[in-house]
Amino acid sequence: MSETPVAEMSFxxxxxxxxxxxxxxxxxxxxxxxxxNLYQRGAELKKRCEDKLKEAEEKVAAITLDGNGQPNGLKPVEGL
Structure with missing residues (x-):
């Protein structure tokens, strides 16, 4: 197991x-x-992965496209 705190890990x-x-x-x-101990660490890691995926999905969802299908900038995601 890594010594890196789960909260500091990338996806x-x-x-x-x-x-x-x-x-x-x-x-x-x-x-x-x-x-x-492994099960507890695994549960923390699973939650971290889910949180990072949700964060990425929200960023993608926040991108708006113009009439030509090009990114028109970011619009704020509610709750962030």
């Missing part, structure tokens, strides 16, 4: 570590206490 870092956590849990060769 790619969180996804890579989440895949590693899932692989280790699926193998089933870790002690119970470590499995619990």
């Amino acid at each position: 790619e870092q969180a996804m890579q570590e989440l895949e590693s956590v899932v692989t280790r849990l699926e193998r089933g060769d870790v002690a119970l206490e470590e499995s619990i």
Whole structure:
């Protein structure tokens, strides 16, 4: 497991570590206490990935297009 706090990870870092956590849990060769810790870390990583995807979707949705289909700038996304 990485020492990087989940809140500081990029989407790619969180996804890579989440895949590693899932692989280790699926193998089933870790002690119970470590499995619990891995599961908790995996839940945090999953949430980070979901949050980063939502953020990206909101940015994409905020782009408006002009009559020629070209980006016309950004419009504010409600709640941000």
